[in-house]
Amino acid sequence: MKKGLSSVNLAALTFGFAFLYLPIVLLVIYSFNDSQLVTVWGGFSTRWYVALLHNEQLLEAAWVTVRLGLISATLATVLGTLAAVTLTRFVRFPGRTLFSGMVYAPLVMPEVITGLSLLLLFVAIGLDRGFLTLTLAHVTFSMCFVAVVVQSRLITFDRSLEEAALDLGCPPFKTFFVITLPIILPAIVSGWMLAFTLSIDDLVISQFTTGPSATTLPMRIYSSVRLGVKPEINAVCTIMIAIVTIGVIAASIATKRAESERVKAERTAAAGR
Amino acid sequence: MSDAPRPAGVSPWGRRLVIAVPYLWLLVFFLAPFFIVLKISFSDTVIALPPYEPVLDIAKGWQGVTEWWAGLDAENYGILFEDELYVASYLSSLRIATISTLLTLLIAYPMAYGMARAPKGWRPMLLMAVILPFWTSLLIRVYAWIGILSPEGLLNAFLLGTGIISEPLYIMNTETAVFIGIVYSYLPFMVLPLYASLEKLDDTLLEAAADLGSPPWKAFWQITVPLSLPGVIAGCFLVFIPAVGEFVIPDLLGGSETLMIGKTLYNEFFMNRDWPVSSAIAVLLLLVLVLPIAIYNNVQVREVEAKK
Amino acid sequence: MTPYASPSLPRLDDPMALKPAQKALGPIRRSFAPWLDPSAVPLIRFENVVKRFGDFTAVDNVSIDIHQREFFALLGPSGCGKTTLMRMLAGFEEPTSGRITLAGQDLVGVPPYRRPVNMMFQSYALFPHMSVEQNIAFGLKQDKLPKAEIEARVKEMLRLVKLETFAARKPHQLSGGQRQRVALARSLAKRPKVLLLDEPLGALDKKLREETQFELMDLQMELGLTFLIVTHDQEEAMTVADRIAVMNHGKLVQVATPGEIYEQPSCRYVAGFIGDINLFEAEVTASSGGAVTLKSEEVGAAFSAAGEAAPGASVALAVRPEKVRISIDPPPADATNVLKGEVWDIAYLGDWTVFLVKAENSEKIVRVSRANVMRSEAQPIAWDDKVHVWFAPDAGVLLTS
Numbered sequence: 018m019k020k021g022l023s024s025v026n027l028a029a030l031t032f033g034f035a036f037l038y039l040p041i042v043l044l045v046i047y048s049f050n051d052s053q054l055v056t057v058w059g060g061f062s063t064r065w066y067v068a069l070l071h072n073e074q075l076l077e078a079a080w081v082t083v084r085l086g087l088i089s090a091t092l093a094t095v096l097g098t099l100a101a102v103t104l105t106r107f108v109r110f111p112g113r114t115l116f117s118g119m120v121y122a123p124l125v126m127p128e129v130i131t132g133l134s135l136l137l138l139f140v141a142i143g144l145d146r147g148f149l150t151l152t153l154a155h156v157t158f159s160m161c162f163v164a165v166v167v168q169s170r171l172i173t174f175d176r177s178l179e180e181a182a183l184d185l186g187c188p189p190f191k192t193f194f195v196i197t198l199p200i201i202l203p204a205i206v207s208g209w210m211l212a213f214t215l216s217i218d219d220l221v222i223s224q225f226t227t228g229p230s231a232t233t234l235p236m237r238i239y240s241s242v243r244l245g246v247k248p249e250i251n252a253v254c255t256i257m258i259a260i261v262t263i264g265v266i267a268a269s270i271a272t273k274r275a276e277s278e279r280v281k282a283e284r285t286a287a288a289g290r
Numbered sequence: 291m292s293d294a295p296r297p298a299g300v301s302p303w304g305r306r307l308v309i310a311v312p313y314l315w316l317l318v319f320f321l322a323p324f325f326i327v328l329k330i331s332f333s334d335t336v337i338a339l340p341p342y343e344p345v346l347d348i349a350k351g352w353q354g355v356t357e358w359w360a361g362l363d364a365e366n367y368g369i370l371f372e373d374e375l376y377v378a379s380y381l382s383s384l385r386i387a388t389i390s391t392l393l394t395l396l397i398a399y400p401m402a403y404g405m406a407r408a409p410k411g412w413r414p415m416l417l418m419a420v421i422l423p424f425w426t427s428l429l430i431r432v433y434a435w436i437g438i439l440s441p442e443g444l445l446n447a448f449l450l451g452t453g454i455i456s457e458p459l460y461i462m463n464t465e466t467a468v469f470i471g472i473v474y475s476y477l478p479f480m481v482l483p484l485y486a487s488l489e490k491l492d493d494t495l496l497e498a499a500a501d502l503g504s505p506p507w508k509a510f511w512q513i514t515v516p517l518s519l520p521g522v523i524a525g526c527f528l529v530f531i532p533a534v535g536e537f538v539i540p541d542l543l544g545g546s547e548t549l550m551i552g553k554t555l556y557n558e559f560f561m562n563r564d565w566p567v568s569s570a571i572a573v574l575l576l577l578v579l580v581l582p583i584a585i586y587n588n589v590q591v592r593e594v595e596a597k598k
Numbered sequence: 599m600t601p602y603a604s605p606s607l608p609r610l611d612d613p614m615a616l617k618p619a620q621k622a623l624g625p626i627r628r629s630f631a632p633w634l635d636p637s638a639v640p641l642i643r644f645e646n647v648v649k650r651f652g653d654f655t656a657v658d659n660v661s662i663d664i665h666q667r668e669f670f671a672l673l674g675p676s677g678c679g680k681t682t683l684m685r686m687l688a689g690f691e692e693p694t695s696g697r698i699t700l701a702g703q704d705l706v707g708v709p710p711y712r713r714p715v716n717m718m719f720q721s722y723a724l725f726p727h728m729s730v731e732q733n734i735a736f737g738l739k740q741d742k743l744p745k746a747e748i749e750a751r752v753k754e755m756l757r758l759v760k761l762e763t764f765a766a767r768k769p770h771q772l773s774g775g776q777r778q779r780v781a782l783a784r785s786l787a788k789r790p791k792v793l794l795l796d797e798p799l800g801a802l803d804k805k806l807r808e809e810t811q812f813e814l815m816d817l818q819m820e821l822g823l824t825f826l827i828v829t830h831d832q833e834e835a836m837t838v839a840d841r842i843a844v845m846n847h848g849k850l851v852q853v854a855t856p857g858e859i860y861e862q863p864s865c866r867y868v869a870g871f872i873g874d875i876n877l878f879e880a881e882v883t884a885s886s887g888g889a890v891t892l893k894s895e896e897v898g899a900a901f902s903a904a905g906e907a908a909p910g911a912s913v914a915l916a917v918r919p920e921k922v923r924i925s926i927d928p929p930p931a932d933a934t935n936v937l938k939g940e941v942w943d944i945a946y947l948g949d950w951t952v953f954l955v956k957a958e959n960s961e962k963i964v965r966v967s968r969a970n971v972m973r974s975e976a977q978p979i980a981w982d983d984k985v986h987v988w989f990a991p992d993a994g995v996l997l998t999s
Contacts, residue, residue, distance in 0.1 A: 023407075025400075026400070026403065026404035026407055026408075027404065029400030029401055029403070029404045030400075030401060030404040030405065030416070033397060033398075033401035033404070033477075033481075034401075034419060036397070036474070036477075037419075037420070037423050037474075037477060037478075038419075038423070040431065040435055040437075040438060041423065041426065041430075041431065041434055043434065043437065043438065043444060044430070044433070044434040044437065047437065054442070096311065096312050096315055097312075099308055099311050099312045100312035100316075102308055103308055103309045103312060103313070104594075107305060107308070107309055110305075110309055112313070115321075116309075116312075116313055116316070117587070117591055118584075118587050119316040119317070119320050119321060120316070121586070121587045121590050121591075122320075122583055122587065123320065124528075125527065125528065125531040125582075125583060125586055126531075126532070126535075126579075126583070127531070127532055127534060127535020127536065127537075127552055127575065127579070128532075128537065128552075129535050129537050129552045129555045129556055129572070129575075130327075130535060130572050130575060130576060131320075133327060133555070133568060133569065133572050134324055134326065134327045134572070135319065135323055137323060137326045137327055137565070137569065138319070138322060138323040138326055140340050141326050153319060154319075156315075156319075157316070157319040157320060160312070160315070164312075168594070172594065175721065177719050177721050177723040178723050178725060178726075180690055180710070180717075181717070181719055181723035181724075181725075181784075182725075182736070183689075183690075183709070183710040183711045184688060184689075184710050184711070184715075184716055184717045184785075185711075185736050185737030185740060185784070185785075186711045186712075186737050186740035186741060186788070187711055187736070187740045188709075188711050189300045189301075189304070189711075190304060196725060199727045200725075200726060200727055214425050217427070218426075218427035218428060218429065218430075220428075220429050221537050221538065221556075224556075224560075225559075235427060235429050238429055238430075238433070239429060239538075242429075242433050242436065242542065243541075243542070250433065254427075254430040254433065254434075257426070257427060257430060258426055258430065261422070261425045261426055262422060264425075265418060265421065265422055265425055266418075269414070269418050279770050282768075282770050283770050283771070285771070286770070286771050286772050286773045286776070287773050287774075
């Protein structure tokens with residue numbers, strides 16, 4: 018937009034982003050606070066990070082969480098991609114309305130409902146609660162997010178590329194793997210990352226569907242913080258924030274670099290004819 | 291070009307397989323559980339494993355089925371309507387969710403508007419800045435507010451220290467804290483669809499309005515706002531629906547006075563160990579939300595069709 | 599299509615004009631007309647093909663025969679069904695009813711990846727994640743040809759389209775014209791029986807488009823292939839095609855050579871769609887021995903034309919603008935079909951001038967076009983001049999529909 022930023026707009030942006038980031042920044046700062054109290058600055062210290070390393074419970078929970086995230090994200094990506102292909106490519110099949118309803122509903126469904134219903138399912142079929150049920154639950158709610166991400170990419174995908182492949186003798190399933198999949202890969206990767214993040218951040222559904230053998234990191238954090246602010250928790254949170262930040266920034270830079278390379282290549286080609 | 295997007299030459303069995311896998315998964319793990327919740331909402335609590343009865347014993351054949359059916363009753367729903375706690379929780383949740391949605395809209399709109407008007411080079415960065423908190427755990431972000439809002443927290447320290455107030459504010463464990471928590475956590479969900487809508491706005495429309503004699507503020511209300519309505523609606527649904535059933539925020543930031551149905555359900559389940567009543571709560575909550583969810587679903591599908 | 603477009607005659611001093619003429623005078627082109635041979639078996643047959651999408655009929659009972667080594671054009675405005683027809687041949691749509699046969703084989707139910715037909719897409723559809731080489735080799739790899747043969751064929755194709763040094767580049771590193779050549783090479787790599795071209799030149803600028811049209815014609819003759827081109831650009835169809843099928847609203851209107859389409863349109867639609875035309879609505883007053891007399895209310899004059907028609911019939915006399923003569927001085931005494939009028943508008947196009955003349959005592963505008971064969975005229979015609987226009991009896995065609 019040519020008008021640029023008025024002072025009102027600038028103020029809105031500043032206030033908005035300050036509101037968004039202030040709590041996180043404060044959290045990070047106080048993870049380095051030597052003192053236990055939030056309001057007293059005891060000096061810069063990394064003792065809480067050191068304490069973390071000796072906290073068996075937290076480390077165990079972190080390991081469960083990472084494993085859970087990797088497995089559920091991968092499964093969710095496969096299922097979500099299949100769902101996206103179904104929604105964009107197969108226009109008419111019996112029960113399509115129901116299917117699309119089931120794909121979009123979990124996006125807004127309150128977690129207490131999803132969690133409760135999944136737990137009751139596991140009890141009804143006699144499945145012991147633990148890592149398996151946890152994984153099944155995570156796959157279920159994150160596959161819908163993957164489906165939405167992949168679907169929005171598939172819609173803008175140039176169908177004539179698939180037709181060209183068919184025309185040249187490539188059967189449909191091979192076409193999907195050789196032509197479509199490589200081109201929509203960035204969307205599938207973002208879907209995976211989204212599913213991974215949702216899994217490692219999840220609390221409520223995990224509470225309902227897990228068993229004594231599998232406690233996730235958010236669950237540990239939650240049980241700690243119900244009793245107030247804990248500096249060790251600040252440290253864990255800071256680490257998680259750092260990982261996410263680095264991931265998002267790295268992805269951002271990678272996309273930007275690929276984009277500018279492509280623009281440069283197109284410009285040289287056009288000039289050279 | 292071609293009307294029917296049917297992919298040419300796909301074998302019918304291949305097609306069925308691709309559809310069936312996610313379909314079956316969702317049927318089993320998403321839809322079927324709702325029916326189980328429904329069934330259990332008609333059951334009674336017992337001290338047993340599982341902690342409800344009747345339990346359908348298929349081995350007993352048809353007699354088992356009739357016994358099971360006879361054991362169902364709507365007692366729990368009666369409890370829900372009689373006991374003030376539950377009705378109050380539902381109404382309070384709707385009230386809090388509605389107010390929070392409006393507050394979020396109020397804060398998100400100027401932000402999204404500012405982002406849409408920012409120089410093109412800034413926008414990817416601004417987008418990333420909005421998305422970053424979204425990738426951070428809700429739990430962490432809500433926890434961060436505990437340190438700020440509690441009586442010994444940073445906010446009070448700041449206000450007391452600068453002499454703006456003489457007594458600490460008791461925001462923590464009140465509804466106000468819940469409002470702040472919901473608005474804060476769901477802000478990205480409102481900003482993103484709003485931004486998407488506002489960014490698509492054609493600048494030349496505003497230029498045409500100016501050319502025809504409309505002052506900027508009028509053009510804003512008569513052109514910008516109506517055209518951004520799809521984004522507003524999407525954002526409101528994305529905030530309102532999950533906010534109604536929100537648990538973490540009222541649990542950590544609200545006190546025992548703050549009633550929200552998500553918290554009530556959770557407590558009913560984990561503290562009172564009353565599965566049937568929790569199920570009844572869930573069923574009613576679902577009924578309350580079914581209309582907004584259906585509308586939201588409809589809007590999503592229509593948007594997807596339009597893009598094709 | 600510009601309002602004043604007219605078919606360009608080859609200019610005598612233009613080297614480009616000579617190039618196709620040299621090839622065109624060769625033995626194949628001069629006597630190439632298999633559609634006239636009753637014993638010739640067509641390569642492609644569309645028999646009563648109908649395609650419906652719900653309530654909408656995209657292709658309405660179309661029957662066409664296309665012969666081997668023809669450069670055949672499907673011409674019509676957007677929405678006329680030409681693209682749908684082509685896609686049914688490629689296999690991306692199935693006809694609702696009717697038959698399509700290729701070399702005698704019925705194509706019903708045969709998926710696109712098993713048809714000996716290849717298509718060059720309007721958007722080129724180059725695979726962005728593959729290099730030029732890999733794009734061209736793609737079809738060959740599907741046939742599981744030996745590696746050495748694939749390499750040799752790819753090299754041959756690159757040479758054919760003059761892109762040898764671009765083999766390792768990716769599509770986004772190529773210009774529009776280069777991408778188009780890769781698309782062409784890729785579609786020819788498998789030496790298909792039929793090559794389908796879906797509005798292939800739309801994205802190119804005028805100069806490049808003309809060059810490529812001639813290149814396509816040369817290529818087609820050199821390789822001896824059958825080309826089917828779909829286009830809405832009538833100049834393009836006239837330039838490249840051996841025969842043109844004009845379509846409108848899903849129906850086939852006329853199938854003929856460019857010359858026949860231009861000089862013997864079968865109806866008002868074709869007459870108006872290709873080039874510019876003057877249509878004089880008239881009634882036949884007399885008819886004998888291949889000559890008719892017409893009376894036109896429009897211009898309040900009588901015409902004599904060559905043709906057959908029953909007296910009393912309502913016809914349109916279609917006369918091309920370049921067949922009409924114009925001058926300020928009265929025409930020679932033996933001139934027929936003379937009208938007097940006033941110059942209403944003039945378009946100077948450099949090589950041609952188009953005059954719009956308002957006929958005396960009527961609202962009819964007669965369109966006259968004239969080549970500027972002299973660099974300057976002693977008495978140029980200007981706006982509002984009183985002029986005479988006339989044309990020969992055989993200059994026009996009688997149209998009944």
